[in-house]
Amino acid sequence: MNWNFIIFSLVKIAIAIGVVQGIVMYSVLAERKISAWIQDRVGPNRTAPPFVKFIPVLGPFLTRLGFFQPLADGLKFLVKEDFTPAGVKQIYFWLAPAVTVIPAMLTIAVIPFGSQMGAQKMVIADLNVGILYTFGIVSMGVYGIVLAGYAANSKYPFFGGIRSSAQMISYEISMGMSVIPVLLIVGNLNLSQIINWQSGHGWLFLYAPLSFIIFMVASFAETNRTPFDLPEAETELVGGYHTEYSSMKFALFFLAEYSNMVSSSAMMVTLFFGGWTLPFWGLDQPAHSLAMGIAQIFVFLAKMLFFMVVFIWVRWMFPRFRYDQLMDLGWRRFLPLALVNILITAVWLWLRS
Amino acid sequence: MEQINNLVSGGAAEDVLFYVFAALTLLCAILVVANPFSRSPVTSAMFLVLTIISMSGLFLLLQAFFLAAVQILVYAGAVMVLFLFVIMLLDLKEEQRRKIKLFGLIAGLVSVGIVVSIFVKSLASIKPAAAGPTLEGETYALGKLLYTQYTLPFEIVSVLLLVAMVGVILLSKKKLE
Numbered sequence: 001m002n003w004n005f006i007i008f009s010l011v012k013i014a015i016a017i018g019v020v021q022g023i024v025m026y027s028v029l030a031e032r033k034i035s036a037w038i039q040d041r042v043g044p045n046r047t048a049p050p051f052v053k054f055i056p057v058l059g060p061f062l063t064r065l066g067f068f069q070p071l072a073d074g075l076k077f078l079v080k081e082d083f084t085p086a087g088v089k090q091i092y093f094w095l096a097p098a099v100t101v102i103p104a105m106l107t108i109a110v111i112p113f114g115s116q117m118g119a120q121k122m123v124i125a126d127l128n129v130g131i132l133y134t135f136g137i138v139s140m141g142v143y144g145i146v147l148a149g150y151a152a153n154s155k156y157p158f159f160g161g162i163r164s165s166a167q168m169i170s171y172e173i174s175m176g177m178s179v180i181p182v183l184l185i186v187g188n189l190n191l192s193q194i195i196n197w198q199s200g201h202g203w204l205f206l207y208a209p210l211s212f213i214i215f216m217v218a219s220f221a222e223t224n225r226t227p228f229d230l231p232e233a234e235t236e237l238v239g240g241y242h243t244e245y246s247s248m249k250f251a252l253f254f255l256a257e258y259s260n261m262v263s264s265s266a267m268m269v270t271l272f273f274g275g276w277t278l279p280f281w282g283l284d285q286p287a288h289s290l291a292m293g294i295a296q297i298f299v300f301l302a303k304m305l306f307f308m309v310v311f312i313w314v315r316w317m318f319p320r321f322r323y324d325q326l327m328d329l330g331w332r333r334f335l336p337l338a339l340v341n342i343l344i345t346a347v348w349l350w351l352r353s
Numbered sequence: 354m355e356q357i358n359n360l361v362s363g364g365a366a367e368d369v370l371f372y373v374f375a376a377l378t379l380l381c382a383i384l385v386v387a388n389p390f391s392r393s394p395v396t397s398a399m400f401l402v403l404t405i406i407s408m409s410g411l412f413l414l415l416q417a418f419f420l421a422a423v424q425i426l427v428y429a430g431a432v433m434v435l436f437l438f439v440i441m442l443l444d445l446k447e448e449q450r451r452k453i454k455l456f457g458l459i460a461g462l463v464s465v466g467i468v469v470s471i472f473v474k475s476l477a478s479i480k481p482a483a484a485g486p487t488l489e490g491e492t493y494a495l496g497k498l499l500y501t502q503y504t505l506p507f508e509i510v511s512v513l514l515l516v517a518m519v520g521v522i523l524l525s526k527k528k529l530e
Contacts, residue, residue, distance in 0.1 A: 092395075112488055132423060133422050135426050135430070138430075139430060140425070140430060142430075146437055162441060165434050165438045169434055169438075189492055222494070314519075
């Protein structure tokens, strides 16, 4: 542990958090725009600071794209009244948004978002139990939601919290089981090693397609996104666990949801789609030049954004599950499937060796 | 104390962290059972979560990354969420009004006393080793040990869990008629 390590780590943490926050801001805009296009609407197209209209061509174009909308949204969240309803459990009410947001941010720490630039590896913490760390942190995220539901001292948030705890535990099991074939094939829990393996043998999606499908569906459930958004189902529970929250506290729940989307997209890319590698132009080897290092970071971001768009697309294309259907899918379909998948992979590896 | 210092191989930062995590573990553990400010079961459960997290910090200091991660994943992430789930379905107001029963108090104190005496005895019988054993964080080595040298205990624990599961299903199943 020397100063060099500390400084570089701090820089990487600052950049990673900054980039993720930027992606979160603009994925909210993307959500609104894509939902508008799917439903044959226009979406946000007129918010702009006053000076923008003097810029020719580009100004009106960005305005119509809604480019300035996230800034307006952020400002609105900050200056709105932070209302605390009577009868809430104060400590938990304040704690819940923070407990939701912190795990959502922490997951990014182990994800390798590039190979290397100079001598620096492009990952904040190269843990040898990277996958387990991610699952552990993700499983902490449920506390924020459960506490929010409990603290609000109100019926619907409470239902949301209860639903969320049952849902997240159920799908965590399927999710954990679904990556075991990946671990069997690679033989390592380190995410960088998993990417290295994929650069030599091809993307893991080809070896374990069933794992990928289960992982993806489970991550929809873990991030509380449609078709599994029962903890916040607005047509049943008003707003679910965040009904009683306003202003920045509400924004933190929002932030956590989108940060979770970012990290689960990043996990899908890392585990099944080769992380920062591309099979051509020599992008599958650790970079020797600075330009290659940057190119690989952009490859990673591009793959990740693709899955972000899938998340958004699914939300506006599919209706919500019923609660019993959700549980049925998790326990009676995905869990046995994941177990069979492990068995098949193990037998296949055994026959091959 | 010597042993603990040996186990925490490394610089002063690790030493400080050890005391921080150990103090946090003990403090939170006490607050689980005897919280002077709140008698809410939810608060107790949350302090138990904090206890587990600080224990996993202690595992980290021993370089046992796998155990630390699994500790959080299984206990804090799954078991405690289920606890919280069940607690929320209870009548919390009644739980908070409940008086401490004399018999319960005595039984609790006696069992704590027994555990402490076992703990003290086993601590006293350990000879201070020259170099503290390092718990390797390597998942591969752990798995290999678990499935070769310790297969029988591992299987027995698995069967025990299975028995518990079958028992729960049997108890919760409604009669068909």
